[in-house]
Amino acid sequence: xxxxxxxxxxxxxxxxxxxxxxxxxxxxxxxxxxxxxxxxxxxxxxxxxxxxxxxxxxxxxxxxxxxxxxxxxxxxxxxxxxxxxxxxxxxxxxxxxxxxxxxxxxxxxxxx
Numbered sequence: 001x002x003x004x005x006x007x008x009x010x011x012x013x014x015x016x017x018x019x020x021x022x023x024x025x026x027x028x029x030x031x032x033x034x035x036x037x038x039x040x041x042x043x044x045x046x047x048x049x050x051x052x053x054x055x056x057x058x059x060x061x062x063x064x065x066x067x068x069x070x071x072x073x074x075x076x077x078x079x080x081x082x083x084x085x086x087x088x089x090x091x092x093x094x095x096x097x098x099x100x101x102x103x104x105x106x107x108x109x110x111x112x
Contacts, residue, residue, distance in 0.1 A: 033057070033065040 033042040035050040035057065042050060042057055042065055049056050057064040068075075 032067050033059065034068060036064070036066050039066070 034040065035042055035053060035055050037055040038050065038053040040050050040052040042059075045051070048058060059065070
């Protein structure tokens with residue numbers, strides 16, 4: 001018994017275009033890069049040196065530039081810090097409320 005050829009080729013008049021079947025060529029998002037020394041915006045510079053202060057940087061090395069300018073923390077760092085502080089405050093408030101609840105339940109009858 002012979003098998004039929006199972007190779008599939010898309011017909012040229014297919015409604016699926018080549019453009020739709022290939023990934024879109026979208027530009028990469030702009031990476032925030034700031035000079036470690038002066039905070040100058042280094043994104044899309046042709047030279048690998050800060051034009052304001054002369055500090056060298058390498059776009060492929062994250063240790064040679066800052067993610068935010070002028071010593072300000074990056075937005076995700078602020079969000080992470082805020083979330084941690086909110087969780088810590090909620091934990092402390094819960095612990096205090098629990099302790100006060102136990103004190104009231106067990107000490108109130110002894111006092112009065």
